[in-house]
Amino acid sequence: MYFEDYTYVSLEDPDLRDFAQNDPRGFLEMYPEKAIFDEMQRVPSLFSYLQGVVDDSGMVGQFILSGSQNFHLIQNITQxxxxxxxxxxxxxxxxxxxxxxxxxxxxxxxxxxKGSSR
Structure with a gap:
């Protein structure tokens, strides 16, 4: 709701995950700005490629990274x-x-x- 102008990309999707793993540069070229990458911990190798893209663009808020396995996500971000x-x-x-x-x-x-998820 807060980032309506961002493209949402779930790396839980096997096809997108495969694309990101096998062609990270091509994958990131599809989302040059304002993208939300969810479940980033599923493609840890993508973090290194993101570093280059972020450094080259200098854009603040270019990507939003999220994931359900916080430990793995934070470990890769800090590295x-x-x-x-x-x-x-x-x-x-x-x-x-x-x-x-x-x-x-x-x-x-x-x-x-039953819990709260539908």
Whole structure:
């Protein structure tokens, strides 16, 4: 919602992940600016290529990197992109936020036993 002008790219997608792994330069050329790369930990070799792209462009906020395995993501960022990143730790949505976005079942009992993901 906050980055509507960014292109969202999920590296969970096997075809995109394969492209990023086998042709990282070609992959990054498809997203020269304002891209969100989700599940970055799936393609750790991409971090080194991102370093070159970021250094060459000098653009602030060129990419947003996210992932569900925070340890692997941060380890690669600190090694490859040190001094070029800002880290934000996002808290999960609370129940009222999830309810207002219709991300919860109507019954809190169902949420307790089934979880909150649909």
């Amino acid at each position: 490859s992109l040190a001094g070029r990143v800002a880290l934000f730790h996002l808290m999960p949505l609370d129940l009222s936020e999830m309810k207002s976005e219709e991300l919860l079942d109507d019954s809190y009992t169902d949420v307790i036993f």
